[in-house]
Amino acid sequence: MRFNKVVLLAACSLFAFSSQAIELNSTNVTEGKTLKNAQLFNQWGCTGENISPELSWNDVPAGTKSFAVTMYDPDAPTGSGWWHWMVVNLPASTQSLPANSGLKGGANLPKGASMVSNDFGFKGFGGGCPPEGAAPHNYQITVYALDVAHLELPENGTAALAGYNIYQHLLGKAVLTAPTNAR
Numbered sequence: 001m002r003f004n005k006v007v008l009l010a011a012c013s014l015f016a017f018s019s020q021a022i023e024l025n026s027t028n029v030t031e032g033k034t035l036k037n038a039q040l041f042n043q044w045g046c047t048g049e050n051i052s053p054e055l056s057w058n059d060v061p062a063g064t065k066s067f068a069v070t071m072y073d074p075d076a077p078t079g080s081g082w083w084h085w086m087v088v089n090l091p092a093s094t095q096s097l098p099a100n101s102g103l104k105g106g107a108n109l110p111k112g113a114s115m116v117s118n119d120f121g122f123k124g125f126g127g128g129c130p131p132e133g134a135a136p137h138n139y140q141i142t143v144y145a146l147d148v149a150h151l152e153l154p155e156n157g158t159a160a161l162a163g164y165n166i167y168q169h170l171l172g173k174a175v176l177t178a179p180t181n182a183r
Helices: 002-016 159-168
Strands: 023-025 055-058 066-073 082-091 137-146 170-180
Touching: 023 137, 023 170, 055 137, 066 159, 082 159, 159 170
Parallel strands: none
Antiparallel strands: 023 055, 066 082, 066 137, 137 170
């Protein structure tokens, strides 16, 4: 039993030091501050503008061949959280996304990038929309540096499958968290 604990601790330590922190910035999302109306959903009783945030990143790990960007709500009352946005296969030369890059269909993404269906059921950005009366939800916007140029995903691949593939190729990541209960 002791051997298994030592192996597990060593493996966890190796993983903890295997990825590098990236610096993630945004002109319209601030760490610890409520999402603005632009980043809120415009359905399901929410009256936002449903525009993905402007993002930029630097301090990219050596060997980065592509990026992925997500917005995830771990507090959604589903048992598995809620994927609001997932972009994969952003070329390694990409170090920013302008506002509204998450336009449904992907017309505002860099060449080669694509989106995975969010939990609203479409490929695009679906803004925050916590249930009425809920405690604030912690929306996590994350950029991931990956060691592959292209994630091979089926056309109808899920966010969970994409997330699994992202973590298999992770070199570094950065997260902005915006707690929101606004509707």
